[in-house]
Amino acid sequence: MFEIDRRDWRWGRARDWLLGATLLLGLVIAVEFMVGWGPLLAPWHELSPWLLAWLFLLTALSYGLRARRVSEYFGARLAGRFPTVLRLSILHNTANNLLPMRTGELVFPWLMRRYxxxxxxxxxxxxxxxxxxxxxxxxxxxxxxxxxxHPSWLWWLAGGLWMAGLGVLILLSGLGDSAVLAGPGRVRSITRRVLQAAPRDPWLIARVYGWTALIWTLKFAAFTSLLKFFLPTDVWRLLAGVMGAELSSVLPFHGIAGSGSYELAAVAALTPLGVEPKPALAGAVNLHLFLLGSTLLLGALAFLLPGGGAACSQVNAKSSA
Known part of the structure; x- marks a missing residue:
């Protein structure tokens, strides 16, 4: 039975890469026939190197803040090792941006155990x-x-209520110690440990959420500014396009390095808002090229940061389950 499961798993990974390669090929063909790669890439010659450097700096800073958030979340366990946390965070996000079907998320727990x-x-x-x-x-x-x-006071009310919902985190984390959970023993154990991993201290929640807000604010500011260069339109439409691209990772299909799925999600978000498909596709592709370029450069630089062995010489088998 174990061998069958292993074969299924291997086929699943091969299937992911095959689907990812198909999406990449489809994107290359679609761009050539709809826009043309020459016209699509031509605006890069007019982009100010200083603006490009500034947008890259904002993107890099968002990566640094991700590392700060991880350090904040785990507290004393990662104290004094921020360069290693930064290396971990950059490599994790690099894997997320390059591997298909969100398999890059697996890099985070693996590196946390290793480092x-x-x-x-x-x-x-x-x-x-x-x-x-x-x-x-x-x-x-x-x-x-x-x-x-579409300005309305309802959106402000919804935002206030949504923020108030963060208090649920405190209640959920408390359940990890006292709740009577249903289900098989192993399921109960995993569920309890997931609940226990939730941040409990309100001040910790506020700090981690503050870093989260800064991370996404910087990223959206950089990506919206770049997209506006390739696709001049209203800011709220640009924000919607960036949002669609960022949420492409939750689609049931995901290309290699997000190719195809990233652009499809951005175009799907922009076209209902009145943006023509061809310029929307051109803008999405150029935005994705910037993301991939930044990812590769930062990923390479991450190897200059210290890694080292794990802080603990032995990992409890139960914790590693």
């Missing part, structure tokens, strides 16, 4: 809560887009 001796399950549970905070703030950006496109 800091942190259990795989505990690291994965913490990453889950961080991703939930990401989605929470992205929902606020979505409300901002609605407010900019």
């Amino acid at each position: 800091f001796g942190q259990g795989l399950l505990d690291s994965g549970a913490a990453l889950l809560w961080i991703r939930l905070l990401d989605l929470h703030f992205l929902a606020l950006i979505a409300l901002l887009i609605l407010e900019l496109g």
Whole structure:
């Protein structure tokens, strides 16, 4: 039975890469027939190197803040090793941007165990809560887009209520110690440890959420500014396009380095707002090229940062389950 599961797993990975390669090839063909690669890339010659450097700096800073957020979340366990946390964070995000079907998320718990001796399950549970905070703030950006496109006091009310919902984190984390959970023993154990991984201290939640807000604010500022150069339109439409591209990772299909799925999601977000498909596709491709270029450069620089062995000489087998 184990061998069958292993073969299925291997086929699943091969299938992911095949689907990713198909999306990449489809994107190359679609761009050539709809826009043409020459006309699509031509505006780069007019882009100011200083503007490009500034947008890259904002993107790099958002990566640094991701590392700061991880350090904040885990506290004393990562104290004094920020360069290594920065290396981990950059490599994790590099893998996320390059590997298909979000398999790059697996790099985070793996590197946490390798560098800091942190259990795989505990690291994965913490990453889950961080991703939930990401989605929470992205929902606020979505409300901002609605407010900019169709102003109404309802969006401000919705935003206030949405922010108040962060208090649920405190309640959920408390359940990890006291709740009576249903289900098989192993399921109960995993569920309890996931709940226990939630940030409990309100001040810690505020700090981690503050870093989350800064991370996405910098990234959206950089990406919206670049997209506006290639696709002159209203800011709220540009924000919607960037939002669609960023959320492409949750699609049931995902190309190699996001190719195809990233552009499709951006175009799908822009065209209902009145943007023509061809310029939307050109803008999305150029935005993606900037993302991939930044990813590769930062990923290469990350190897200059210290890695080292785990902080703990031995990882508990149960924590690594």
